[in-house]
Amino acid sequence: MTSAKFLDSISCFDAFGAVTMETTVEGIPYLINEYWTAAQRQAHSLHEVSYRACFKPQLPEFFIERLTVPGDGVLDPFMGRGTAPVQAALMGRRPMGNDINPLSLLFTRPRMAPPALAGVASGLAAVTWDRVDDVREDLLAFYHPATLRRLCALREWLMREAPLDDTHPDPAIDWLRMVAINRLTGHSPGFFSGYTLPPNQATSVANQLKINHKRGQTPPERDIAAVILKKTRQLLRDGSPMAHPPATLRTGSSTRLAHVPTGSVALVVTSPPFLDIVQYAQDNWLRCWFAGIDARAVEIAMHRTESAWEAMVRATLTELARVVRPGGHVAFEVGEVRGGKVLLEQAVWRAAEGLPFERLAVMVNQQMFTKTANCWGVDNNTKGTNTNRIVLLSRR
Numbered sequence: 001m002t003s004a005k006f007l008d009s010i011s012c013f014d015a016f017g018a019v020t021m022e023t024t025v026e027g028i029p030y031l032i033n034e035y036w037t038a039a040q041r042q043a044h045s046l047h048e049v050s051y052r053a054c055f056k057p058q059l060p061e062f063f064i065e066r067l068t069v070p071g072d073g074v075l076d077p078f079m080g081r082g083t084a085p086v087q088a089a090l091m092g093r094r095p096m097g098n099d100i101n102p103l104s105l106l107f108t109r110p111r112m113a114p115p116a117l118a119g120v121a122s123g124l125a126a127v128t129w130d131r132v133d134d135v136r137e138d139l140l141a142f143y144h145p146a147t148l149r150r151l152c153a154l155r156e157w158l159m160r161e162a163p164l165d166d167t168h169p170d171p172a173i174d175w176l177r178m179v180a181i182n183r184l185t186g187h188s189p190g191f192f193s194g195y196t197l198p199p200n201q202a203t204s205v206a207n208q209l210k211i212n213h214k215r216g217q218t219p220p221e222r223d224i225a226a227v228i229l230k231k232t233r234q235l236l237r238d239g240s241p242m243a244h245p246p247a248t249l250r251t252g253s254s255t256r257l258a259h260v261p262t263g264s265v266a267l268v269v270t271s272p273p274f275l276d277i278v279q280y281a282q283d284n285w286l287r288c289w290f291a292g293i294d295a296r297a298v299e300i301a302m303h304r305t306e307s308a309w310e311a312m313v314r315a316t317l318t319e320l321a322r323v324v325r326p327g328g329h330v331a332f333e334v335g336e337v338r339g340g341k342v343l344l345e346q347a348v349w350r351a352a353e354g355l356p357f358e359r360l361a362v363m364v365n366q367q368m369f370t371k372t373a374n375c376w377g378v379d380n381n382t383k384g385t386n387t388n389r390i391v392l393l394s395r396r
Helices: 003-011 058-067 083-090 102-111 117-126 137-141 145-161 171-182 205-215 224-235 285-291 306-323 344-351 371-375
Strands: 021-025 028-033 073-076 094-099 248-251 265-270 324-333 357-366 387-395
Touching: 003 028, 003 058, 003 357, 028 344, 058 073, 058 083, 058 265, 058 324, 073 083, 083 094, 083 102, 094 102, 102 171, 102 248, 102 285, 117 171, 117 224, 137 145, 137 205, 145 171, 145 224, 171 224, 171 285, 265 306, 306 324, 306 344, 344 357, 344 387
Parallel strands: 028 357, 073 094, 073 265, 094 248, 265 324
Antiparallel strands: 021 028, 324 387, 357 387
């Protein structure tokens, strides 16, 4: 679909009963409506992997469906949990992804071609559960002693069988690690830990001890293998991705996408870190420990000023101008920041000026309900991220 036809379709969009509102702010055209469902768990089950500050699968699906055809390359240079590459695979496109955090690759790669449940069970049967050299006693704040010992044994086995520098690990082992990382802490028996919140980030040991004291709880023993198999069944509920071109995934900077050939990308769907709002390293400290990643060495962008953030976006867009083919598109999502006082989409708009992109519009997906907001006791449309604000660009 051409840029003109795509904009026309957005202007006429009314699938959820409302018409698109068009306005102009600071010379920037805005298109405002509800463009995809706010309902939870409406996407493919493979997306049910928690990660801080990730967008819904419906967002990349919307653009992939309209702006690409099967076989096209779809790139996310800030792929996080891998929502866009996984959705690209599910739709028969070429998944292309990048992230500065090695955790991102561990979350994304296994879902490109998931193993069968029997293969996961065989992998678990091969784990040397009684071999453990180091048990982190401070983690008893989260885990029953028996659970912690087996968790540490699983961690050591994974690091022996699938070290981080192994670019082609056994698919079943790669999957086991992904699911285990996803089940480290949470608020139900479906996690390895005792009760803690939230499930997609780890609180500190000190804070967990306070939670335990307040609730009068001691971490219960969990069956690690059973938890992993249960989550595997849930993730595989809707089946595996259809046949798609091989995935191209890498750990690195968004400004140096050496693994992405020039002009090979039809569509970029991405969402970078929003200033210094989300503390990715702090939130992922336990996940990084389990994976064998030094969180302090991960150079995650944490920009305190809008000008510094805009400079990072400019550098990223400069590299995207190389990899996106003429006629290709970029959907650059930013969301709301600091109570709506900082409009990052305007910074993205400025950052694209002078680059070989046509700045089309800012598309605002506005919804009346978000599960995250209600989970935290936040009234919708007053605090939190209530809209997706997407800068639409077309490569000249």
